[in-house]
Amino acid sequence: MDFSWTSEQLELYDRALDFARANLSDDPKRTEGKFPRTLWQRCGEFGFLGLPVPERHGGLGLDTLTTARVMEALGRGCVDTGLVFSAGAHLFACVMPILEAGDDRQKTQYLPRLCSGEWVGANAISEPEAGSDVFALKTRAVRDGDSYVLDGGKSYVTNGPDADVFLVYAVTHPTSGYLGLSAFLIEKKTPGLSVGRPFEKMGLSTSPIAPIYLEGCRVPASAMLGAEGQGAPLFKRSMQWERACLFAAYVGVMERVLEQTVDFARQRKQFKRAIGKNQAISHRLADMKLRLESSRLLLYRACWLMDRGQEASMEVSLAKLAISEAAVQCGLDTLQIHGGMGYVTETGIERVLRDAIPSTIFSGTSEIQRDIIASNLGL
Ligand SMILES: Cc1cc2nc3c(=O)[nH]c(=O)nc-3n(C[C@H](O)[C@H](O)[C@H](O)COP(=O)(O)OP(=O)(O)OC[C@H]3O[C@@H](n4cnc5c(N)ncnc54)[C@H](O)[C@@H]3O)c2cc1C
Structure with missing residues (x-):
C-alpha cells in the first residue's frame, strides 16, 4: 500500500490551492444570488472545469484520484462553496457523461466550451414526483421521424438559470424500467x-437552482447522448463521479475549517486561558480531525478502485456518506467553538453549516447511500 503522492500531484495540488485562494475567493456574500461568471471563467482558465477530460478536448487529462485531490484543493482554497458545487455538478454530471458517452460531434461541439468556462452545463433528472426514485420519471421523449419530442418538468436543476446546455433524462420506453430511460x-x-x-435556499447561495419545463420540445435524434435506453447506466456512472470527486471538495472545506477553528481555539481566551486548553473543546477538534481523515481515506480508496476500472459502488457510497455527514458535523462543531461569533453571518462561520447541509441530500440522500451499502452487504 502506497500512501505517497507523486511530485507532479503535489505540485498540482499546491498550484490549485494557491490559484483558488488568490483568484476565486471573492466574498460569496457580494455575489449572493448571482451566478459568478467571471469566477467561472477563472475556474475554466485553471482547468477546474475539465480535470479528468483529456487535453485534446480541453481538459487536464487527470486520473480519478488526482481529480479528487485537485477538487480538494479547490474546496479548501475557495471559500465560495456555491461556486465549487456548481463547478462539480457541471463537470461530473454533465461534462463527464458527454466525454464517456458522446459521439465525436458531441465531444467536439461541447467539451472545449464546457471545459474552458465559456459555457455552463447542467444535469436535469429529478422531478417533483421522482427524487430518490429516479425510475418514477414522468418526462417522456417520443420519437417522431428524425426527432424526439420531450414533454415534462424537472424540479431542481443546479446551474439551471445560467446553463447553456442541459443533460436531460427522459423515458423513451415506459415499460422497460431500467432500460427505458434515455439522455x-x-x-x-x-x-x-x-x-x-x-x-x-438556505446555503450554496452562489449556485443557482431552478426547475425547467419541456413543452413539445423537439430535438434532433442526434441530440441523444449514448444509445436509446442507456440513460440509467449513464446517470448511475455520473453519480459515481459526483459522489466521489465533487465530495472531495467538502474534504477540502473541512480541512480549511479545521485549521481556522484550531487557530481560533488557540487564540480565544476565557477564564484567563485559551479555550482550546479545555478538553471539551480539544476533544471536539480531535473528533473533527478523525472524521476528516477517515472520510478522506474512504474517498481515496473509492477513487483508486475507479481508476482501476473495478466495481466501486459501495466504496463510493461509503465515501459520500462519510464526507457529507462529517461536513455537517464540522459545520456544527465550528459554530459551537466560535460561540456567538459563529452565529453572526458576517464571520462566514454559520455559512459552513448552511453549505454542508444539502450535501446529505444531493447526489443521492444519506438514506439512499445506506441502501446501496446494505444491498452490497447482501440485504
Ligand atoms: C442543492 C441541491 C442541488 C441539486 N441539484 C440537482 C441537479 O442538478 N439535478 C437534479 O436532477 N437534481 C438535483 N437535486 C435534487 C436531488 O437529487 C434530490 O433532492 C434528491 O435526489 C432527493 O430527492 P427528493 O428531494 O425528491 O427527496 P425524496 O426522494 O422525496 O426523499 C425525501 C426523504 O425520504 C427519504 N427516502 C426516500 N426514499 C427512501 C427509501 N427508499 N428509504 C429510506 N428513505 C427514503 C430520503 O432519503 C429523504 O430523506 C439537487 C438537490 C439539492 C438539495
Missing part, C-alpha cells in the same frame, strides 16, 4: 425548453 443534450435556446424562477 438528451438540449441547448438553452431550444424552443419548448424554459427555465422557471430560481429557488431561494
Whole structure:
C-alpha cells in the first residue's frame, strides 16, 4: 500500500490551492444570488472545469484520484462553496457523461466550451414526483421521424438559470424500467425548453437552482447522448463521479475549517486561558480531525478502485456518506467553538453549516447511500 503522492500531484495540488485562494475567493456574500461568471471563467482558465477530460478536448487529462485531490484543493482554497458545487455538478454530471458517452460531434461541439468556462452545463433528472426514485420519471421523449419530442418538468436543476446546455433524462420506453430511460443534450435556446424562477435556499447561495419545463420540445435524434435506453447506466456512472470527486471538495472545506477553528481555539481566551486548553473543546477538534481523515481515506480508496476500472459502488457510497455527514458535523462543531461569533453571518462561520447541509441530500440522500451499502452487504 502506497500512501505517497507523486511530485507532479503535489505540485498540482499546491498550484490549485494557491490559484483558488488568490483568484476565486471573492466574498460569496457580494455575489449572493448571482451566478459568478467571471469566477467561472477563472475556474475554466485553471482547468477546474475539465480535470479528468483529456487535453485534446480541453481538459487536464487527470486520473480519478488526482481529480479528487485537485477538487480538494479547490474546496479548501475557495471559500465560495456555491461556486465549487456548481463547478462539480457541471463537470461530473454533465461534462463527464458527454466525454464517456458522446459521439465525436458531441465531444467536439461541447467539451472545449464546457471545459474552458465559456459555457455552463447542467444535469436535469429529478422531478417533483421522482427524487430518490429516479425510475418514477414522468418526462417522456417520443420519437417522431428524425426527432424526439420531450414533454415534462424537472424540479431542481443546479446551474439551471445560467446553463447553456442541459443533460436531460427522459423515458423513451415506459415499460422497460431500467432500460427505458434515455439522455438528451438540449441547448438553452431550444424552443419548448424554459427555465422557471430560481429557488431561494438556505446555503450554496452562489449556485443557482431552478426547475425547467419541456413543452413539445423537439430535438434532433442526434441530440441523444449514448444509445436509446442507456440513460440509467449513464446517470448511475455520473453519480459515481459526483459522489466521489465533487465530495472531495467538502474534504477540502473541512480541512480549511479545521485549521481556522484550531487557530481560533488557540487564540480565544476565557477564564484567563485559551479555550482550546479545555478538553471539551480539544476533544471536539480531535473528533473533527478523525472524521476528516477517515472520510478522506474512504474517498481515496473509492477513487483508486475507479481508476482501476473495478466495481466501486459501495466504496463510493461509503465515501459520500462519510464526507457529507462529517461536513455537517464540522459545520456544527465550528459554530459551537466560535460561540456567538459563529452565529453572526458576517464571520462566514454559520455559512459552513448552511453549505454542508444539502450535501446529505444531493447526489443521492444519506438514506439512499445506506441502501446501496446494505444491498452490497447482501440485504
Ligand atoms: C442543492 C441541491 C442541488 C441539486 N441539484 C440537482 C441537479 O442538478 N439535478 C437534479 O436532477 N437534481 C438535483 N437535486 C435534487 C436531488 O437529487 C434530490 O433532492 C434528491 O435526489 C432527493 O430527492 P427528493 O428531494 O425528491 O427527496 P425524496 O426522494 O422525496 O426523499 C425525501 C426523504 O425520504 C427519504 N427516502 C426516500 N426514499 C427512501 C427509501 N427508499 N428509504 C429510506 N428513505 C427514503 C430520503 O432519503 C429523504 O430523506 C439537487 C438537490 C439539492 C438539495
